[in-house]
Amino acid sequence: MEFNNLYNNSELKNIVNNDIKNNMLNHAYLLCGQDEVLLKYLAKQFAKNILCENNLCNSCLVCNKIEKGIHSDVLTYPQDESKGIVVEDVNNIVEKAYVFPLEANKKIFILNNFDLATIQAQNKLLKTLEEPPTSSMFILTSTNPSNILNTIKSRAKTINIPLLKNDAVQDFILKNSTLKLREVAPYVSSAQGNLTKAIKIIADADFISIKDLSLSVVLKLKESGEILRYANKILSYKGRVNEIFDEIALIVLDVLYTKMGLTENVLNKDNLQNYLNSNFSVKALKIVYDEILNSQNKLKNNCNVNVVVDNFLVTMLEVKHKWK
Numbered sequence: 001m002e003f004n005n006l007y008n009n010s011e012l013k014n015i016v017n018n019d020i021k022n023n024m025l026n027h028a029y030l031l032c033g034q035d036e037v038l039l040k041y042l043a044k045q046f047a048k049n050i051l052c053e054n055n056l057c058n059s060c061l062v063c064n065k066i067e068k069g070i071h072s073d074v075l076t077y078p079q080d081e082s083k084g085i086v087v088e089d090v091n092n093i094v095e096k097a098y099v100f101p102l103e104a105n106k107k108i109f110i111l112n113n114f115d116l117a118t119i120q121a122q123n124k125l126l127k128t129l130e131e132p133p134t135s136s137m138f139i140l141t142s143t144n145p146s147n148i149l150n151t152i153k154s155r156a157k158t159i160n161i162p163l164l165k166n167d168a169v170q171d172f173i174l175k176n177s178t179l180k181l182r183e184v185a186p187y188v189s190s191a192q193g194n195l196t197k198a199i200k201i202i203a204d205a206d207f208i209s210i211k212d213l214s215l216s217v218v219l220k221l222k223e224s225g226e227i228l229r230y231a232n233k234i235l236s237y238k239g240r241v242n243e244i245f246d247e248i249a250l251i252v253l254d255v256l257y258t259k260m261g262l263t264e265n266v267l268n269k270d271n272l273q274n275y276l277n278s279n280f281s282v283k284a285l286k287i288v289y290d291e292i293l294n295s296q297n298k299l300k301n302n303c304n305v306n307v308v309v310d311n312f313l314v315t316m317l318e319v320k321h322k323w324k
């Protein structure tokens with residue numbers, strides 16, 4: 001699947017094209033979802049969809065300029081990506097919104113991560129959203145819409161963007177990393193349909209070793225004499241113990257699904273045979289899963305990390321033997 005098809009295959013495109021066809025194009029849209037990278041990408045495609053004269057061709061001058069961020073009528077905020085939208089941005093937006101578009105028949109403002117905008121900035125934008133200049137249009141994106149003022153939300157048409165299917169994420173990873181097809185499966189399963197997560201994982205030098213360690217904690221740790229060695233390995237990833245618990249939890253769930261015959265729910269199907277061979281009973285797995293959540297809670301409450309890891313490994317072995 002081509003990355004360009006993400007928009008073409010999305011429900012968003014249908015909604016936008018219907019709105020255009022029915023002459024009901026809203027002056028403001030709010031794209032909500034969990035994947036920041038996907039939302040930004042779709043917002044840009046949305047702008048092309050509005051301005052491209054060849055039905056979003058991705059090859060004309062207009063599409064190219066929007067892609068490169070140099071179209072004079074498609075303006076993206078915040079200007080400082082490290083912050084949310086601030087009052088200064090909104091001043092800039094309001095000023096430009098009332099100026100006629102230069103190249104196109106509409107001016108499109110893409111306001112990314114709008115939930116990070118300060119309350120002052122949101123309030124300041126409100127008036128423009130209430131009485132927008134007819135030639136201006138706003139596309140807001142947000143991974144956390146509860147931080148957006150209701151008065152803003154009521155002025156925009158909200159469109160929920162679901163996470164992607166694994167094949168789309170795989171395609172994205174192959175295009176945006178040096179990974180080969182045979183290496184990509186663990187990255188795809190950990191990204192869980194989220195491109196933002198995928199990008200983070202690709203850049204993480206310890207990703208594979210943490211994954212392998214978590215897998216051996218669940219499948220290979222058998223004797224209490226090995227606990228110290230495993231604990232030391234886990235603790236060697238300073239500051240990432242909570243993540244390792246997350247990873248162990250995913251594997252425990254995978255084994256649980258496997259043992260319950262619900263293999264369609266298993267994330268990493270490459271490990272199915274290993275999961276099937278493990279000595280855990282369903283009952284033990286459920287207790288271990290609760291114990292992971294319990295351990296993560298203790299970490300959150302600043303309990304000693306060495307003690308938490310030790311206790312978890314001891315409990316896991318005990319439970320495994322008790323509920324055979």
Ligand SMILES: [Zn+2]
Nearest residue numbers: 052057060063
């Ligand atoms: Zn085009």
